[in-house]
Amino acid sequence: MKRLLQVFLGVLTAIGGFVDIGDLVANALVGARFGMSLAWVVLVGVVGICLFAEMSGRVAAVTGRGTFDLVRERLGVRAGLLNLVASMLVTFLTLAAELGGVALAIELATSVNYLLFVPLVAFLVWFVIWRMPFEHMERAFGLLGLALVVFAVAFWKLGPDWGSMLHQASHPAVPDGEGHPTYWYYAIALFGAAMTPYEVFFFSSGAVEEGWTKKDLMIERINVYLGFPLGGLLSIAIAGCTWLVFMPAGVEVDHLDQVALPVALAAGKVGLAFVIVGFVAATFGAALETGLSTGYSIAQYLGWSWGKSVAPVRAARFHAVVLVAIVLGAMLILTTVDPIMVTEYSIVFSAVALPLTYFPILVVANDPGYMGEAVNSRLTNALGTAYLGLLTVVSLAAIPLMVATKAGQ
Amino acid sequence: MAGRVLDLALHLLDRQIIDTDGNPVGNVDDVEIDESGYVEALLVGPQAVAGRLGGRLGEWLAFWTRVLQGGTEPTRIPVDLLTDLGSHITVARSRTELGAHRNEDRAREYLIGRIPGGRREGE
Numbered sequence: 001m002k003r004l005l006q007v008f009l010g011v012l013t014a015i016g017g018f019v020d021i022g023d024l025v026a027n028a029l030v031g032a033r034f035g036m037s038l039a040w041v042v043l044v045g046v047v048g049i050c051l052f053a054e055m056s057g058r059v060a061a062v063t064g065r066g067t068f069d070l071v072r073e074r075l076g077v078r079a080g081l082l083n084l085v086a087s088m089l090v091t092f093l094t095l096a097a098e099l100g101g102v103a104l105a106i107e108l109a110t111s112v113n114y115l116l117f118v119p120l121v122a123f124l125v126w127f128v129i130w131r132m133p134f135e136h137m138e139r140a141f142g143l144l145g146l147a148l149v150v151f152a153v154a155f156w157k158l159g160p161d162w163g164s165m166l167h168q169a170s171h172p173a174v175p176d177g178e179g180h181p182t183y184w185y186y187a188i189a190l191f192g193a194a195m196t197p198y199e200v201f202f203f204s205s206g207a208v209e210e211g212w213t214k215k216d217l218m219i220e221r222i223n224v225y226l227g228f229p230l231g232g233l234l235s236i237a238i239a240g241c242t243w244l245v246f247m248p249a250g251v252e253v254d255h256l257d258q259v260a261l262p263v264a265l266a267a268g269k270v271g272l273a274f275v276i277v278g279f280v281a282a283t284f285g286a287a288l289e290t291g292l293s294t295g296y297s298i299a300q301y302l303g304w305s306w307g308k309s310v311a312p313v314r315a316a317r318f319h320a321v322v323l324v325a326i327v328l329g330a331m332l333i334l335t336t337v338d339p340i341m342v343t344e345y346s347i348v349f350s351a352v353a354l355p356l357t358y359f360p361i362l363v364v365a366n367d368p369g370y371m372g373e374a375v376n377s378r379l380t381n382a383l384g385t386a387y388l389g390l391l392t393v394v395s396l397a398a399i400p401l402m403v404a405t406k407a408g409q
Numbered sequence: 410m411a412g413r414v415l416d417l418a419l420h421l422l423d424r425q426i427i428d429t430d431g432n433p434v435g436n437v438d439d440v441e442i443d444e445s446g447y448v449e450a451l452l453v454g455p456q457a458v459a460g461r462l463g464g465r466l467g468e469w470l471a472f473w474t475r476v477l478q479g480g481t482e483p484t485r486i487p488v489d490l491l492t493d494l495g496s497h498i499t500v501a502r503s504r505t506e507l508g509a510h511r512n513e514d515r516a517r518e519y520l521i522g523r524i525p526g527g528r529r530e531g532e
Contacts, residue, residue, distance in 0.1 A: 063496035065425065072436065073423045077461050080423070131526060303425055303436035303453070304513070311531040312524075314432070316516035319527075323520075370496050 006219050008135075008142035009206045010053075010227025012285050015145040017049065017199040018231030020094065020286035021101025021256075022343020024238065024279065026193060028259040030186050031239030032246035034175055036168040039236050041187045045194025046232035048387050050224050052358050055365035055376065055384070056200040057220045060207040062374045067204040067361060068300035074360035083356040084301050088294060090353060091198045093346035095290035096329035099125065100339025101283035104256050109276050115334060122330035125287045129322055134209045134308045137288060144281030150274035151237040154266035158244045165240070185405045188398050189344065192351035194232065195391075198293040200357065205296040209309045214374065241266075254340070291329075295322040344407065351398040354391045362388060415494075417448070425497040426453065426486070428504040435509055437498065438483065451491075451498070453509050454483035484509040 019027070030038050056067045072080035102121045103114035128137055174183045203223075212220060241262035242253055253259065256279070263271040292308075299306035299318045306318040333339055362384045366376045376384065402408075415421060417440065426434040438457035441450040455478075459471035484507055486500055493499040504510045521527045 065496055069425055073425075076418070077423060077438070077458060081462070081466075130524070301436075303433055305433040309531055311529060312521050312527045313517050314531070316513055316521040319521050320516045 005135075005139055007223050007226050008138045009203065009210065010223030011142040011230060012138045012145065012227075013053070013199050013203045013206070013289065014049075014227040014231030015142065015148075015234075015282050016202065016286035016289035017196050017228075018194060018235045019145070019148055019238070019282045020343065021097055021104065021283045021339055022094070022347055023193045023235065024101075024259050024282070025254065025256060025340045026186075026189055026344060026347070027235045027238040028242040028246075028253045030190065031242035032251060032253045033178060034183065034186060035243045035247055036165055036236075036240065037172040037175060038183070038187055038190055039169040039239070040172055041190045042194060042232045042235050044390075045191045046228050047383075048191075048390075049195050049199060050228050051380065051383055051387060052195070052361055053200055053203050053228065054221060054224045055380070056204040056361050057207045057212075057224060058217060058374055059361065059365050059371065060204040061212040061216055061220055062214055062371055064208055065204075066208055066296055066300045066306075067200050067357070068297040070360045070364045071357065072301050074363050075356065079356070080301060083353060084297060086349070086353040087197045087201075087357060088297060090196065090346045090350040091201070091290050091293050091297070092325055092329065093342050093349075094196070094198065095287060095294065095325060096332040097339040097343040097346070098283050098287035098290060099326075099329050100333040100342075101256075102280055102287060103333075104339065105276060105279035105283055108257055108260065108279070115336065118330055118333050121284075121287075122326050125284065125291055126323060126326045128288060129291055129308065129326075130312070130319070134206065137308075138206065141281050141285035141288065144277060145285050147274045147278035148234050148282060149237075150263055150267060150271050150278065151234060151241055154263040154271060155237050155240040155244070157266040158241065158262065160240065160244055179405070181401055181405045182408055184397070185401045185408045188351050188394055188401060189347050189408070190235075191394060192347045192354070192398070194235075195354055195358075196347065196350045197353055197357040198290050200361065201293040201297050202289045205292070205300075205307070209307050211309070217374065256340070291322055291326055294325040295319070348398050348402050348407075352395045354395050355388060358384075358391060359388060420494065421448070421451070421498075426451065427497050427499050428507065429499070429501055430503050432504050434486075434500060434504045434507060435484070441485070448488055450488060451486040452483040453486065454481075456481070457483040478511070 060066060071083055075083060099118055099122050100114065103117035106117050107114040174180055207220060245262040245265060246253055260272060260275045263275045295318045296306055298321050304317045305315045307315055312319050364370055366381055368375045421437050421440060424437050426437060428434050435453035437451045438454060439452040439461055440448050441452060443449050455470055455474040459467045462470060486507060490500050490502055491498060492501050
């Protein structure tokens, strides 16, 4: 049982990456417009995030260094700063959006305007970071986030034609009425969502917080290979549900309540209850993940002490950064900017920052001076290098595609 | 540690420095080199970063550091204090002795130490 509970760092990290507020809506939108024809992107993304999260967690377990430590060390002070600014922008925008996302999920249940909940949600997110022990935090929100598995149940109950689904997923084609640039824009958005940099910041720093060492490499791998595929599965299940319900009717998805509708149709009130609990837990979990990641990254870049596992007065600057980020995030959402739009943009920006984050991880995980026997295998290096090439292409294509398609319209 | 040949950029610059109690001191922001090319000391602090950043950004950082911290010099750690060079650099002094904790103290005094629960022990 104790062993089973040790996998929730991976689960929470993946939920924050794959089914946070922006991704919940993006997956649903993709399902309704493109059916299963983009499912392959999720698969490519899951393999990529597994590969690099495993490396970052392994480096953290062997050396006790979080990812941004490596970024600065290998990229130097200038390029490291460029990456810090880019990834902090992404992480901060996502944090702000999640604060709105939790509030939107509560609005679904209460019909009270979400803006009223934003200050309360921001306080609770800060309070959990401030007081709740790391392991309790990851277990509580990881476990509750699993309520989203109800999407897989709903998909099954909606009774898809499995043969045609597999055919569509394995023979991807751009659906009628959609242009190639839009198709590729959403491919990049899904890929960027799967590989958002804050997942490795959070995962590697969480490994340090939990005190993992060389002996825990097996647990580290189980976390990765269980958590991220689960995240990918949820993401495909959501797209599958909206594909079956909305695509035949030609309905566009852009609101959270539409994401929940297929489950309500297939699994009734109980299903809907699960969805709302899952929405709240996943967005709250993502807020914790991004809030902590801002503190982890800045502290690691500047060499400060950081983390929840040390006394707050000994990591005072770290806690100050997290607190300021949450306050600013709440203020941004209170300007009534649409939280879902904020994450959809931030996912694309995160695609731009990807190579700068993953290159240093690959270099260090491959350095025997650092890693001793736990250095990368040849296969890992080959895959890692191939993915770096892919990440570079994606990062170059992201902004031009966003401009060309007017962000996927 | 005397006489080891190291690639400066790869093995020293930007590495994490840990004090004798296991607390982070900072990163190696710059190094001090004597005439014959031996490293004499590691430098830690925004003043040292400003020099390496260069350009407008460096000037801007140097300006704000002067404004906020007066004309202070970066923290200087002589190489004979280093006890280990690995994935991090270990120093045989505490960060208080090194004087590399002023900003941490400020964040504690003015903000974190005043929030209820701020002075509790770690987990």
